[in-house]
Amino acid sequence: MGKKIPLMDLMWLLAETQANPIHVCGLMLFEKPKGRPQIVREIVAAYREAQPSPPFDCVPDLEVTHAPRWREASDYNPRYHVQHIALPGGARYEDLLHLVGDLHETMLDRNRPLFRIWLIDHVPGRRFALFFKMHHAIIDGVSASHRVNASLRTTRRLGVPKPLFAVDLPVRKPRPPKALIKQVLGVSSTATSQYLALLGSLRKGLWNWMGGKTEGSVPFAAHRGPMNEPVMNARSVATLSLPLKDMRRVGKHYGATLNDVAMALIDEGVHRYLEEMGQPFGHHLMAMCPVSLREEGDGSAGTKVSAVFVRLGAPESSVLERLAQVSASMSAAKDEVRNMSKETALGYAAGLMGIAGLTAVTHVDRVAPPSANLVISNIPGLERQLYLHGSPLVAAYPVSAIAVGVGLNATVISSNDRMDFGFVANGASLRKLPALAGHVEAAWHRLAGATPGR
Structure with a gap:
Protein backbone atom coordinates (compact mmCIF):
# COMPACT_ATOMS: atom_id res chain seq x y z
CA MET A 1 0.00 0.00 0.00
CA GLY A 2 1.30 3.47 -0.89
CA LYS A 3 2.01 6.33 1.47
CA LYS A 4 -0.98 8.40 2.61
CA ILE A 5 -1.23 11.87 1.07
CA PRO A 6 -1.12 14.52 3.86
CA LEU A 7 -4.07 16.91 4.07
CA MET A 8 -2.22 20.02 2.87
CA ASP A 9 -0.77 18.18 -0.14
CA LEU A 10 -4.19 16.71 -0.90
CA MET A 11 -5.73 20.19 -0.92
CA TRP A 12 -3.39 21.22 -3.76
CA LEU A 13 -4.62 18.24 -5.81
CA LEU A 14 -8.30 18.87 -5.07
CA ALA A 15 -8.13 22.62 -5.73
CA GLU A 16 -6.49 22.20 -9.13
CA THR A 17 -8.43 22.73 -12.38
CA GLN A 18 -7.49 22.78 -16.06
CA ALA A 19 -7.66 26.59 -16.01
CA ASN A 20 -5.81 26.85 -12.70
CA PRO A 21 -3.09 24.17 -12.43
CA ILE A 22 -1.10 24.25 -9.20
CA HIS A 23 2.58 23.56 -9.65
CA VAL A 24 5.89 25.04 -8.51
CA CYS A 25 8.18 26.14 -11.33
CA GLY A 26 11.60 27.69 -11.65
CA LEU A 27 13.63 29.24 -14.46
CA MET A 28 17.41 29.01 -14.09
CA LEU A 29 19.81 30.70 -16.50
CA PHE A 30 23.36 29.45 -17.04
CA GLU A 31 26.26 30.98 -18.92
CA LYS A 32 27.40 28.63 -21.66
CA PRO A 33 31.20 28.04 -21.57
CA LYS A 34 33.11 28.83 -24.74
CA GLY A 35 34.14 25.88 -26.87
CA ARG A 36 31.50 23.51 -25.50
CA PRO A 37 28.58 23.63 -27.96
CA GLN A 38 27.29 20.20 -26.85
CA ILE A 39 26.97 21.03 -23.16
CA VAL A 40 23.15 21.09 -23.14
CA ARG A 41 22.96 17.72 -24.91
CA GLU A 42 25.36 16.29 -22.33
CA ILE A 43 23.18 17.51 -19.45
CA VAL A 44 20.02 16.17 -21.10
CA ALA A 45 21.62 12.75 -21.60
CA ALA A 46 22.76 12.60 -17.95
CA TYR A 47 19.35 13.69 -16.65
CA ARG A 48 17.62 11.02 -18.72
CA GLU A 49 19.86 8.39 -17.15
CA ALA A 50 18.86 9.42 -13.62
CA GLN A 51 16.13 7.55 -11.76
CA PRO A 52 13.55 9.62 -9.85
CA SER A 53 13.56 9.35 -6.06
CA PRO A 54 10.35 9.40 -3.98
CA PRO A 55 7.92 11.10 -4.37
CA PHE A 56 9.02 11.90 -7.93
CA ASP A 57 8.46 8.26 -8.87
CA CYS A 58 4.83 8.27 -7.68
CA VAL A 59 1.37 9.19 -8.94
CA PRO A 60 -1.64 10.22 -6.83
CA ASP A 61 -4.25 7.54 -6.21
CA LEU A 62 -7.52 9.30 -5.36
CA GLU A 63 -9.91 6.37 -5.74
CA VAL A 64 -12.93 6.63 -3.44
CA THR A 65 -12.49 3.04 -2.20
CA HIS A 66 -9.61 4.03 0.08
CA ALA A 67 -7.87 7.02 1.59
CA PRO A 68 -5.89 9.21 -0.86
CA ARG A 69 -2.36 7.83 -1.24
CA TRP A 70 0.77 7.94 -3.35
CA ARG A 71 1.27 4.92 -5.61
CA GLU A 72 4.52 4.02 -7.37
CA ALA A 73 4.26 4.84 -11.09
CA SER A 74 4.08 1.78 -13.31
CA ASP A 75 5.98 3.46 -16.12
CA TYR A 76 8.62 6.19 -16.35
CA ASN A 77 9.57 7.70 -19.70
CA PRO A 78 12.70 9.87 -19.29
CA ARG A 79 12.25 11.46 -22.73
CA TYR A 80 8.85 12.76 -21.67
CA HIS A 81 10.00 14.09 -18.30
CA VAL A 82 13.30 15.57 -19.53
CA GLN A 83 12.87 17.59 -22.73
CA HIS A 84 15.48 19.31 -24.90
CA ILE A 85 14.31 22.32 -26.91
CA ALA A 86 15.97 25.37 -28.47
CA LEU A 87 14.90 28.91 -29.19
CA PRO A 88 14.98 29.86 -32.88
CA GLY A 89 17.80 31.96 -34.29
CA GLY A 90 17.44 35.65 -33.48
CA ALA A 91 15.21 34.99 -30.47
CA ARG A 92 14.95 37.64 -27.74
CA TYR A 93 14.72 37.18 -23.98
CA GLU A 94 11.01 38.02 -24.26
CA ASP A 95 10.62 34.93 -26.46
CA LEU A 96 11.99 32.80 -23.63
CA LEU A 97 9.43 34.34 -21.26
CA HIS A 98 6.61 33.59 -23.73
CA LEU A 99 7.80 29.99 -23.94
CA VAL A 100 7.93 29.70 -20.14
CA GLY A 101 4.38 31.06 -19.94
CA ASP A 102 3.20 28.44 -22.44
CA LEU A 103 4.93 25.63 -20.54
CA HIS A 104 3.54 26.87 -17.23
CA GLU A 105 -0.12 27.03 -18.22
CA THR A 106 -0.91 23.30 -18.65
CA MET A 107 -1.65 20.75 -15.94
CA LEU A 108 0.77 17.95 -15.20
CA ASP A 109 -0.46 14.51 -16.28
CA ARG A 110 -1.60 12.72 -13.12
CA ASN A 111 -1.02 9.33 -14.73
CA ARG A 112 2.71 10.08 -14.76
CA PRO A 113 5.11 11.25 -12.04
CA LEU A 114 4.25 14.88 -11.30
CA PHE A 115 7.27 16.70 -12.71
CA ARG A 116 8.81 17.81 -16.01
CA ILE A 117 12.09 19.52 -16.90
CA TRP A 118 13.04 21.41 -20.06
CA LEU A 119 16.63 22.24 -21.04
CA ILE A 120 16.40 25.24 -23.37
CA ASP A 121 19.30 26.03 -25.70
CA HIS A 122 20.16 29.17 -27.70
CA VAL A 123 19.06 31.64 -25.02
CA PRO A 124 20.34 35.15 -25.93
CA GLY A 125 23.62 36.20 -24.36
CA ARG A 126 25.37 32.83 -24.87
CA ARG A 127 23.22 31.16 -22.26
CA PHE A 128 20.99 28.16 -21.77
CA ALA A 129 18.05 27.71 -19.42
CA LEU A 130 16.62 25.01 -17.22
CA PHE A 131 12.89 25.24 -16.55
CA PHE A 132 11.30 22.81 -14.09
CA LYS A 133 7.66 22.18 -13.26
CA MET A 134 6.69 20.11 -10.21
CA HIS A 135 3.30 19.69 -8.57
CA HIS A 136 2.76 21.66 -5.38
CA ALA A 137 1.53 18.44 -3.73
CA ILE A 138 5.08 17.04 -3.76
CA ILE A 139 7.17 20.17 -3.30
CA ASP A 140 7.02 23.71 -1.91
CA GLY A 141 9.27 26.69 -2.52
CA VAL A 142 11.66 25.94 0.33
CA SER A 143 12.13 22.27 -0.57
CA ALA A 144 12.56 23.29 -4.23
CA SER A 145 15.37 25.62 -3.15
CA HIS A 146 17.00 22.76 -1.22
CA ARG A 147 16.80 20.56 -4.31
CA VAL A 148 18.31 23.23 -6.56
CA ASN A 149 21.22 23.57 -4.13
CA ALA A 150 21.72 19.81 -4.04
CA SER A 151 21.57 19.44 -7.83
CA LEU A 152 24.34 21.97 -8.55
CA ARG A 153 28.02 22.26 -7.62
CA THR A 154 30.04 24.99 -5.96
CA THR A 155 32.96 24.67 -8.41
CA ARG A 156 33.42 24.64 -12.18
CA ARG A 157 34.33 20.95 -12.06
CA LEU A 158 32.88 19.11 -15.03
CA GLY A 159 30.27 16.42 -14.57
CA VAL A 160 26.50 16.46 -14.18
CA PRO A 161 25.22 15.98 -10.60
CA LYS A 162 21.92 14.25 -9.91
CA PRO A 163 18.98 16.37 -11.12
CA LEU A 164 16.35 17.90 -8.83
CA PHE A 165 14.04 14.90 -9.11
CA ALA A 166 16.73 12.37 -8.17
CA VAL A 167 18.69 13.96 -5.30
CA ASP A 168 18.52 12.47 -1.82
CA LEU A 169 17.74 15.04 0.86
CA PRO A 170 17.64 14.57 4.64
CA VAL A 171 14.29 14.08 6.32
CA ARG A 172 13.93 15.35 9.86
CA LYS A 173 13.38 12.49 12.30
CA PRO A 174 9.85 12.45 13.73
CA ARG A 175 9.44 13.36 17.36
CA PRO A 176 8.94 10.45 19.81
CA PRO A 177 5.27 9.35 19.99
CA LYS A 178 3.26 10.57 22.95
CA ALA A 179 1.20 8.40 25.23
CA LEU A 180 -2.17 7.42 23.76
CA ILE A 181 -4.20 9.71 26.00
CA LYS A 182 -1.89 12.63 25.15
CA GLN A 183 -2.22 11.82 21.44
CA VAL A 184 -6.01 11.88 21.68
CA LEU A 185 -6.01 15.10 23.68
CA GLY A 186 -3.43 16.61 21.32
CA VAL A 187 -5.50 15.88 18.23
Missing part, protein backbone atom coordinates in the same frame (compact mmCIF):
# COMPACT_ATOMS: atom_id res chain seq x y z
CA SER A 188 -8.60 17.31 19.86
CA SER A 189 -6.75 20.41 21.02
CA THR A 190 -5.17 20.93 17.59
CA ALA A 191 -8.49 20.53 15.77
CA THR A 192 -10.11 23.04 18.11
CA SER A 193 -7.22 25.48 17.64
CA GLN A 194 -7.48 25.17 13.85
CA TYR A 195 -11.22 25.82 13.97
CA LEU A 196 -10.85 28.84 16.24
CA ALA A 197 -8.00 30.30 14.15
CA LEU A 198 -10.03 29.90 10.96
CA LEU A 199 -13.19 31.31 12.53
CA GLY A 200 -11.28 34.27 13.93
CA SER A 201 -9.76 35.07 10.54
CA LEU A 202 -13.12 34.89 8.76
CA ARG A 203 -14.69 37.11 11.43
CA LYS A 204 -11.93 39.69 10.96
CA GLY A 205 -12.34 39.51 7.19
CA LEU A 206 -16.10 40.12 7.45
CA TRP A 207 -15.58 43.03 9.87
CA ASN A 208 -12.99 44.57 7.55
CA TRP A 209 -15.31 44.15 4.55
CA MET A 210 -18.06 46.00 6.49
CA GLY A 211 -15.72 48.95 7.04
CA GLY A 212 -14.23 48.09 10.42
CA LYS A 213 -10.50 48.39 11.01
CA THR A 214 -8.56 45.21 11.75
CA GLU A 215 -4.92 44.42 12.37
CA GLY A 216 -2.79 41.37 11.72
CA SER A 217 -3.57 38.65 9.18
CA VAL A 218 -6.92 39.30 7.48
CA PRO A 219 -8.05 36.89 4.71
CA PHE A 220 -11.07 37.53 2.47
CA ALA A 221 -10.87 41.28 3.05
CA ALA A 222 -9.43 42.38 -0.30
CA HIS A 223 -11.16 44.72 -2.74
CA ARG A 224 -11.69 43.18 -6.15
CA GLY A 225 -9.24 44.16 -8.88
CA PRO A 226 -7.97 42.91 -12.26
CA MET A 227 -5.92 40.34 -10.31
CA ASN A 228 -9.17 38.71 -9.17
CA GLU A 229 -10.76 38.14 -12.56
CA PRO A 230 -11.58 34.47 -13.36
CA VAL A 231 -8.32 32.61 -14.02
CA MET A 232 -7.92 31.23 -17.54
CA ASN A 233 -5.21 29.02 -19.04
CA ALA A 234 -2.98 31.75 -20.44
CA ARG A 235 0.01 32.80 -18.33
CA SER A 236 2.17 35.92 -18.54
CA VAL A 237 5.65 35.81 -17.01
CA ALA A 238 8.31 38.39 -16.12
CA THR A 239 11.64 38.40 -14.27
CA LEU A 240 13.87 40.92 -12.53
CA SER A 241 17.19 40.91 -10.65
CA LEU A 242 18.21 43.57 -8.10
CA PRO A 243 21.43 43.97 -6.07
CA LEU A 244 21.06 42.00 -2.84
CA LYS A 245 23.70 43.86 -0.83
CA ASP A 246 22.13 47.25 -1.57
CA MET A 247 18.64 45.98 -0.71
CA ARG A 248 19.90 44.72 2.64
CA ARG A 249 21.58 48.07 3.33
CA VAL A 250 18.38 49.98 2.56
CA GLY A 251 16.33 47.69 4.79
CA LYS A 252 18.80 48.02 7.66
CA HIS A 253 18.76 51.82 7.38
CA TYR A 254 14.98 51.92 7.82
CA GLY A 255 14.74 49.10 10.38
CA ALA A 256 13.02 46.82 7.87
CA THR A 257 13.76 43.28 6.74
CA LEU A 258 14.91 42.31 3.26
CA ASN A 259 11.47 40.79 2.73
CA ASP A 260 9.80 44.08 3.73
CA VAL A 261 11.86 45.91 1.11
CA ALA A 262 10.90 43.43 -1.61
CA MET A 263 7.21 43.61 -0.67
CA ALA A 264 7.19 47.42 -0.69
CA LEU A 265 8.77 47.48 -4.16
CA ILE A 266 6.23 44.97 -5.47
CA ASP A 267 3.38 46.94 -3.89
CA GLU A 268 4.54 50.16 -5.56
CA GLY A 269 5.16 48.37 -8.85
CA VAL A 270 1.70 46.79 -8.98
CA HIS A 271 -0.04 50.15 -8.36
CA ARG A 272 2.01 51.83 -11.11
CA TYR A 273 1.43 48.89 -13.47
CA LEU A 274 -2.35 49.01 -12.96
CA GLU A 275 -2.31 52.77 -13.56
CA GLU A 276 -0.48 52.19 -16.84
CA MET A 277 -3.12 49.60 -17.78
CA GLY A 278 -5.83 52.23 -17.21
CA GLN A 279 -7.20 50.37 -14.18
CA PRO A 280 -5.89 52.25 -11.12
CA PHE A 281 -6.52 50.46 -7.83
CA GLY A 282 -7.78 52.89 -5.19
CA HIS A 283 -7.38 50.58 -2.20
CA HIS A 284 -4.70 48.88 -0.14
CA LEU A 285 -3.54 45.71 -1.87
CA MET A 286 -3.94 42.58 0.26
CA ALA A 287 -1.11 40.06 -0.13
CA MET A 288 -1.18 36.41 0.81
CA CYS A 289 2.31 35.54 2.05
CA PRO A 290 3.27 31.87 2.51
CA VAL A 291 5.17 31.12 5.72
CA SER A 292 7.40 28.04 5.76
CA LEU A 293 6.95 25.70 8.72
CA ARG A 294 9.97 23.54 7.88
CA GLU A 295 12.57 23.05 10.54
CA GLU A 296 16.19 23.70 9.60
CA GLY A 297 17.65 20.80 7.62
CA ASP A 298 14.25 19.34 6.71
CA GLY A 299 14.48 18.38 3.03
CA SER A 300 11.42 16.12 2.98
CA ALA A 301 8.94 16.19 0.13
CA GLY A 302 5.46 17.66 0.29
CA THR A 303 4.14 20.98 1.56
CA LYS A 304 4.88 22.42 4.99
CA VAL A 305 3.57 25.93 4.71
CA SER A 306 0.94 28.20 6.21
CA ALA A 307 0.07 31.76 5.19
CA VAL A 308 -0.50 35.26 6.50
CA PHE A 309 -2.60 37.94 4.81
CA VAL A 310 -0.94 41.33 4.85
CA ARG A 311 -2.39 44.77 4.11
CA LEU A 312 0.13 46.63 1.94
CA GLY A 313 0.61 50.39 1.53
CA ALA A 314 -2.03 53.05 0.93
CA PRO A 315 -2.60 53.76 -2.80
CA GLU A 316 -1.24 57.31 -2.71
CA SER A 317 1.85 56.46 -0.62
CA SER A 318 5.43 56.97 -1.76
CA VAL A 319 7.65 53.90 -1.87
CA LEU A 320 9.35 55.05 1.34
CA GLU A 321 6.00 55.37 3.12
CA ARG A 322 5.00 51.97 1.77
CA LEU A 323 8.08 50.40 3.31
CA ALA A 324 7.06 51.58 6.80
CA GLN A 325 3.43 50.51 6.28
CA VAL A 326 4.35 47.08 4.90
CA SER A 327 6.88 46.47 7.66
CA ALA A 328 4.30 47.20 10.38
CA SER A 329 1.59 45.08 8.71
CA MET A 330 3.90 42.12 8.14
CA SER A 331 5.14 42.20 11.73
CA ALA A 332 1.57 42.16 13.11
CA ALA A 333 0.52 39.32 10.78
CA LYS A 334 3.54 37.17 11.63
CA ASP A 335 2.86 37.56 15.34
CA GLU A 336 -0.41 35.65 14.85
CA VAL A 337 1.29 32.69 13.15
CA ARG A 338 4.02 32.59 15.80
CA ASN A 339 1.31 32.02 18.40
CA MET A 340 0.00 28.93 16.55
CA SER A 341 1.42 25.43 16.82
CA LYS A 342 2.82 23.96 13.60
CA GLU A 343 -0.15 21.58 13.30
CA THR A 344 -2.66 24.40 13.84
CA ALA A 345 -0.94 26.59 11.24
CA LEU A 346 -1.00 23.78 8.66
CA GLY A 347 -4.67 23.03 9.31
CA TYR A 348 -5.50 26.74 9.20
CA ALA A 349 -3.88 27.04 5.75
CA ALA A 350 -5.69 23.93 4.50
CA GLY A 351 -9.00 25.32 5.76
CA LEU A 352 -8.48 28.64 3.99
CA MET A 353 -7.56 26.78 0.79
CA GLY A 354 -10.70 24.69 1.08
CA ILE A 355 -12.89 27.77 1.49
CA ALA A 356 -11.20 29.50 -1.46
CA GLY A 357 -11.66 26.41 -3.62
CA LEU A 358 -15.32 26.07 -2.64
CA THR A 359 -16.07 29.71 -3.44
CA ALA A 360 -14.38 29.28 -6.85
CA VAL A 361 -16.31 26.11 -7.75
CA THR A 362 -19.63 27.69 -6.74
CA HIS A 363 -18.68 31.06 -8.35
CA VAL A 364 -19.33 32.76 -5.01
CA ASP A 365 -15.85 34.25 -5.40
CA ARG A 366 -17.23 36.50 -8.15
CA VAL A 367 -19.37 38.41 -5.63
CA ALA A 368 -17.66 37.75 -2.27
CA PRO A 369 -14.46 39.54 -1.23
CA PRO A 370 -11.34 37.82 -2.60
CA SER A 371 -8.98 36.14 -0.15
CA ALA A 372 -6.19 38.44 -1.44
CA ASN A 373 -5.14 40.47 -4.49
CA LEU A 374 -1.75 38.83 -4.99
CA VAL A 375 0.63 36.29 -3.53
CA ILE A 376 4.08 37.46 -2.42
CA SER A 377 6.49 34.72 -1.41
CA ASN A 378 10.11 34.84 -0.23
CA ILE A 379 12.19 31.68 -0.59
CA PRO A 380 15.46 31.13 1.30
CA GLY A 381 18.23 31.63 -1.15
CA LEU A 382 21.29 30.24 -2.84
CA GLU A 383 24.08 31.90 -0.87
CA ARG A 384 27.01 30.76 -3.04
CA GLN A 385 27.89 30.80 -6.70
CA LEU A 386 26.63 27.51 -8.17
CA TYR A 387 27.49 25.64 -11.38
CA LEU A 388 25.99 22.99 -13.62
CA HIS A 389 28.54 20.95 -15.56
CA GLY A 390 30.99 23.86 -15.34
CA SER A 391 28.41 26.50 -16.32
CA PRO A 392 27.82 29.30 -13.78
CA LEU A 393 24.26 29.96 -12.62
CA VAL A 394 23.54 33.62 -13.46
CA ALA A 395 19.86 33.85 -12.42
CA ALA A 396 17.27 31.71 -10.63
CA TYR A 397 13.70 32.96 -11.04
CA PRO A 398 10.85 31.29 -9.12
CA VAL A 399 7.75 31.01 -11.33
CA SER A 400 5.20 29.80 -8.83
CA ALA A 401 1.56 28.75 -8.89
CA ILE A 402 -1.48 30.97 -9.34
CA ALA A 403 -3.59 30.67 -6.18
CA VAL A 404 -7.33 30.05 -6.45
CA GLY A 405 -9.01 33.39 -7.18
CA VAL A 406 -5.72 35.33 -7.02
CA GLY A 407 -4.27 35.89 -10.48
CA LEU A 408 -0.86 37.36 -9.63
CA ASN A 409 2.13 35.76 -7.91
CA ALA A 410 5.44 37.46 -7.14
CA THR A 411 8.11 35.20 -5.65
CA VAL A 412 11.61 36.31 -4.71
CA ILE A 413 14.78 34.41 -3.86
CA SER A 414 18.19 35.65 -2.77
CA SER A 415 20.67 34.17 -5.22
CA ASN A 416 24.37 34.76 -4.50
CA ASP A 417 24.68 38.55 -4.91
CA ARG A 418 21.20 39.15 -6.39
CA MET A 419 17.58 39.21 -5.37
CA ASP A 420 15.77 37.43 -8.20
CA PHE A 421 12.07 38.19 -8.74
CA GLY A 422 9.75 35.88 -10.65
CA PHE A 423 6.30 37.16 -11.66
CA VAL A 424 3.49 35.02 -13.09
CA ALA A 425 -0.06 36.17 -13.76
CA ASN A 426 -3.41 35.26 -15.25
CA GLY A 427 -2.74 36.19 -18.87
CA ALA A 428 -6.44 36.79 -19.53
CA SER A 429 -6.51 39.90 -17.31
CA LEU A 430 -2.86 40.87 -16.68
CA ARG A 431 -0.96 41.17 -19.94
CA LYS A 432 2.49 42.60 -20.73
CA LEU A 433 3.84 41.52 -17.36
CA PRO A 434 7.41 42.68 -18.12
CA ALA A 435 5.99 46.20 -17.64
CA LEU A 436 5.29 45.25 -14.01
CA ALA A 437 8.91 44.17 -13.56
CA GLY A 438 9.94 47.53 -15.00
CA HIS A 439 7.82 49.42 -12.47
CA VAL A 440 9.26 47.36 -9.59
CA GLU A 441 12.77 48.20 -10.79
CA ALA A 442 11.87 51.90 -11.03
CA ALA A 443 10.49 51.76 -7.47
CA TRP A 444 13.82 50.32 -6.34
CA HIS A 445 15.75 53.19 -7.90
CA ARG A 446 13.46 55.71 -6.15
CA LEU A 447 13.87 53.98 -2.79
CA ALA A 448 17.63 53.56 -3.13
CA GLY A 449 17.97 57.18 -4.26
CA ALA A 450 16.08 58.39 -1.19
CA THR A 451 18.31 56.42 1.19
CA PRO A 452 21.34 58.28 2.61
CA GLY A 453 24.81 56.82 2.23
CA ARG A 454 24.42 55.18 -1.14
